[in-house]
Amino acid sequence: MELIKSAKPQGCIFCHLTAEEGADADRRNLVLGRTARSFVLFNKYPYSNGHLMVVPRRHTAELEALAPDESADLHGLLQRAVKVVRAAFHPDGLNIGMNLGLAAGAGIADHLHYHLVPRWNGDTNFMPVVAEAKVIIEHLDRTYETLRPLFDRELR
Numbered sequence: 001m002e003l004i005k006s007a008k009p010q011g012c013i014f015c016h017l018t019a020e021e022g023a024d025a026d027r028r029n030l031v032l033g034r035t036a037r038s039f040v041l042f043n044k045y046p047y048s049n050g051h052l053m054v055v056p057r058r059h060t061a062e063l064e065a066l067a068p069d070e071s072a073d074l075h076g077l078l079q080r081a082v083k084v085v086r087a088a089f090h091p092d093g094l095n096i097g098m099n100l101g102l103a104a105g106a107g108i109a110d111h112l113h114y115h116l117v118p119r120w121n122g123d124t125n126f127m128p129v130v131a132e133a134k135v136i137i138e139h140l141d142r143t144y145e146t147l148r149p150l151f152d153r154e155l156r
Helices: 013-019 023-029 068-089 140-154
Strands: 031-034 038-042 052-056 093-097 114-119
Touching: 013 038, 023 031, 023 140, 031 140, 038 068, 038 140, 052 068, 068 093, 068 114, 068 140
Parallel strands: none
Antiparallel strands: 031 038, 038 052, 052 114, 093 114
């Protein structure tokens, strides 16, 4: 409900996040790491602990519009994010996906991004159905403290 009821920022949230840099801004914006052409951050409204998004810096809604170097950078950061999430959380599996367009379910349709969602055997629960709530076992601040040093090492 926080997402639904909250004020929506003007313009693209991802472009806004890439404009601010530095440790304080990254922490405030939940950005875990940056490369020359991409960045990785937490989903503020996660499906599970460690739910990340990997985003190209350039604003585009079209996957085919990415230049080869942008595509390689984005995919390379996605691979590194998988490595970090596996090392930190030891999930039983991962969902990786991209919704292109509103009809496909994109919440932010004008700036493409990957979702990386760690999964554990038996992690499906009834809370969203009966209580309109998601059960997240760790606060984002604590998870940030776990993952940020791993991304700092991985992206050196």
